[in-house]
Amino acid sequence: MTSDPSSNAVDDPLFESGHRIFSNKDLLKIGHVPEADRIVGRDEEISKLAKRLNGAVHGYSPENVMIYGKTGTGKSLVSMHVCQRARNAAQDGVAIGTAYIDCAEDNTETQAISSLAAKLNDESVTDITVPHTGLSTSKYYKLLWKTLDAQFDSVIIILDEIDLMNDDSLLMKLSRAEEAGKIDCSIGIIAISNKIQYVDNTNERVKSSFQHKELFFKPYDANQLREIMLNRADAFQDGVLSDDVVPLSAAFAAQEHGDARKAIDILRHAGEVAYEEGAEKVREEHVRQAQQHAEKDRFRELVNGAPTQAKAALLALTELSVNSDDDAFLTSRVYDQYEQICEYLDMDILSVRRFRDILKEQAFLGVVEIEKINKGSAGGIHLQNRLIEDPQVVRETILEDSRMQNWNSE
DNA sequence: CCTCCACTGGAATGTGAGGCGT
């Protein structure tokens, strides 16, 4: 995520000095955090969240907040933004610290505490050194408490993607620290989750200690997406975007997921497509291409990320689809083909039961489609499995895997 | 309307890897 445009550039005719399409592509990067006035359609969420954290600004305890919402609905963005404003708005004599933890990265209690301590610690003030690793969990906690007391009246901690944290005692210990008298500094936690049921799945001890308000983020609608994209339109050169480009991208994204990240992705792709074509304007057809491209990318990612056994199962399906007029096959038929593949590739052969579950998982991910059919007295209930994307494309993607490469027709 | 087929899917149970405290 670091961009370092070299400062001592030499004009080389091999590379164009100015870009025909983009003027500031950074604005379309995934990790780009827009300025405050560029956050769209989340005013309500921002003010609600700010209200919960209000205490921190005056040196009292902020409330804990649990934020729910799908990906790309601005949860992290709004949280970070509010934290920043809280820091700026802190009253005289009130020291506020804020920290952001990505639980996908630090997914154990120890890791999270250690990076929390490291992030909040200002060595020149506290004279404490936080080692990256090597201490027991409890030592890290002690370090953290010390750090906090030495520097802050209150801290706000953002725990992003907390559902990926495989241990919820962190939540409990953080929220109990203050009342247990371990620290004088007050702690507010913003926990962010994609899953609505997150709190239901945590145990009772955590539920009782992590008292919190809940906040729901709705997906962006087409209007908001359009505005978000228009706000970033100056990533493009003046007049390069045709009028219908942004509304179309917004419409695509809105009907599919309401995910701002993906919407912007499509816009960027459209720009790239236009550039490669040598077009002087980004047009509707470029957006359509970008959209299709995004679809394929998503698919590639799904298939690439699948475990080996799932790939073998998919390969069996593609093999059948390619070599026959039908496109849907009974599980038993697919399983036979799968057995052949496994044997040929010298892989373990899983049981039919497990095989069914693997296909079901792929169906959940949107790679295959399963239909229930009934053959009556000729054989009761069966499942029919069908690939959603073009079998050839799936096949190529699977064969990119080194373990699968030996499988070349027959 | 009852039977019957061959697969489905829930439940119990086993196994190996990895994180954690001691």
Place this chain on the structure above:
DNA sequence: ACGCCTCACATTCCAGTGGAGG
């Protein structure tokens, strides 16, 4: 270094399923 615990993945067993066809 050690055992403990949890989790994901896998197997085995078996009651359940539901419409075509008698």
